[in-house]
Amino acid sequence: YDASELGLLQAGFNRMVEGLRERERIREAFGTYVDRDVAEHILEEGGMEGEEVEVTLMFLDVRDFTGFAERAPAREVVATLNRMFEIAVPVIRDHGGHVDKFVGDGLLAVFGAPRPAEDHAEQAMKAAIEMCARIKKELAGEFEIGIGINSGTVVAGSIGGAGRLEFSVIGDAVNVAARIEAATRETGDTILLSEETKNLLEGTYELKPRTDVELKGKQGKATLYTPDT
Template sequence: MADTGAHPAQILLVEDNRVNRLLLARLVEQLGHSVNTAEDGLQALAALRGKRFDLLLLDIEMPGMNGFQVLEQLTADPDLRELPVIVTSGLDGLANVVRCIELGAEDYLHKPVNPVLLRARIAASFEKKRLRDQQRELMRRFATSAVAQDVQRSGFALGGHLVSASVLFCDIRGFTTLSESLPPQEVIELLNTYYTLMFDAIGAQGGVVNQIIGDGLMAIFGAPQPLEGHAKCAVRAALEMVEMAVQFSADQCAAGGPEIRIGVGVSSGEVVAGYTGTLDRATYTCVGDTVNRAARLEACTKEAQRSVLIDGATREQLGAGFEIESLGPVHLKGKTQAVEVFAVA
């Protein structure tokens, strides 16, 4: 949304009557805003999908697609449902006002539109939009964009559902010893740089980082959005993470800093993914044996002296194009039965 305190807002005015359209557009321009116009609902939707607007002024009675239908289209479109809409209509009756509000309109102004009232309604709509944008930005910052989109699309509710996914765990080897040798400020700076690289590798393959604990992270491939070939995506991400860590370590050592080595474990299968916690504080995560196995595989990288370890379910989904070494059945900590473990070069 435009910073309306410093720049004119971009407003789309939808009105089929030419005289009303010209007069209302002039009125909005006098308030300091930039106006684009449309003569009917279809033109309005085409304009909204081709350009970013801060506000929609919408008539109801129009040929072809009326204002009610436009509101229904906006509500169904994730990219447009947050656009503030002020209805300007000559229709009387409380039922029409209620219907517009139920369909997502911010306000309803009767024609002829009072200039003072219009100014107040536009300002109020911008303030609500600004607050919503701030909430979304905070959610994106602390919950990742994929989880933020899931909440906006489906709403928030504690609980989960069964999905097929791949889970990745990653950890810096010897981080406790490493952190003891550096001032806290340098540790934080090192971690922030490290996570910038890891997040990029994971995100590039469609993964979602849902947990950070110290130097360790957990990522999901296949939730909250389904991901075709999630095992391949997770392994590609793991290999890229290792490659980035090697380059990062070389830069650190060249500058007199510590060596950075990581271990990555990947497991594939069914998990229960959803929101856990309380209504006051919750997080998006996944649980199940697949998650536990991925964590144990990551821990096993130290003993196996391999950077990336995967389970048999992940191996089966990879196909050709990967250099795989079988380590045979391995008794992972906490598992009653041995697990077929493979290293990816």
């Protein structure tokens, strides 16, 4: 190589290194605002068109949050919620799920999308049990939570418009998970799951039935289940 060729090689190498650094900076910044698994998927695949997938959904919500917010200063409310999310989000991620969205004082987590997982129901159940134990221990007496779990078919993909997109899941299975979480207030259980999720777990957990539970917006009554822990 002569000096000019070496210079071109060096310049090309420098551009490659800078490109890798820039990609990593984007990955780090993106991961702060978007779940890292979703961020990785978007960076690798360039987005995700809508497709039907089988998943397990988890709704988590704080019980009597309105009362808690009225009693405590605003800064304390936000700080306590963030402490809960700092427990919940890593647990969800460690068990293969991702947070689809934060909804006020709660969140929706998805197991089985964007990356498929055959054991999505098992992942969700393990996450829920660990999450409850840790929140009870680390936030004892500050507030209680309810968790609703449901499995089914959803449409998963990049949703939005006008230059703003987010990965999300839509479908009746999502609504049912939210209704199941709301039912924890009636039954007094911390975790409730649907018949569909129970069937996927195939007897790996001792579950107690909760019969004749009304789910808002649904006809008839449902049988739900809570882990015997």
